[in-house]
Amino acid sequence: MNPHPPATPGASEAVTPQALRQRYESGATVDELVTTSGLSYGTVLNRLHDAGTVMRTSWQTRRMRQNPQARKRLAAHLRTLHEQHGATLTELATTAGETRRGARRLLIEAGGTVRTTQQTQRMRTAARAAERYKVALSLRARYEDGATVPDLAREHSYSIATVYRLLHQAGTRMRPQHHHGPAHDTKERP
Known part of the structure; x- marks a missing residue:
């Protein structure tokens, strides 16, 4: 009727x-x-x-009725987060206020490609390694300017062993170790 x-x-x-x-x-x-x-x-x-x-x-x-320019900007932003910062679909969905499927659709609209979980893990591992290497290079520069390993450990809240490991990764030429304790008399006393 x-x-x-x-x-x-x-x-x-x-x-x-x-x-x-x-x-x-x-x-x-x-x-x-x-x-x-x-x-x-x-x-x-x-x-x-x-x-x-x-x-x-x-x-x-719904997509047709949305502001097409705003949608393009959002899609481009999600693609940047996905490709350059390693964001997952779940993270993109949270950023966009969408479902995972909606975030995936936006990513594809922007010309992006969806990564597998393994690809994301490799990307994040490589990013962490690059960041750690930057820290190692900054520690090397401070060490070569005269800072001591214990000073560097205190400044960066690292253990002394971690500072040594990072300096070694940066290819730092280490200064000879000095013993700062009381001097030991090597001569025999009569």
Whole structure:
């Protein structure tokens, strides 16, 4: 039963399939076309199909109605986070306020490719190693400027062993160790 009968007899025939298709492709939903045309849901669908209309899903309609520039910016931002910072789909979804599927769709729209879990782990391991090497180089520069290993350990909240390991990784040429304890007399006493 049609809750919205046409205003005048023959008005339903005046709503052509091409007119419905044009409004649908401009972003109107089938429900909105039913309300504005006074036709039944089935009649609107039949006329859209007669006109060769490619039907959308609800998420495609929502995407179509969103600000396209804002969507492109968000998609580009998610791609940057994914490719340069190693963000996972779950992290992207949280950032975008989307589901994982929605974040994946945005990433693909921006030209990005989804990584496997193993690829993400390798990427993050490499990033941590690069960061650790930067720290090792900064420790080396301070050591070569005269800082001692215990001083460097205190400044960076590292153990002395960690500072030695990082200095070694940076290829630091170590100074000879000095014994700062009390001097030991090597001569025998009479």
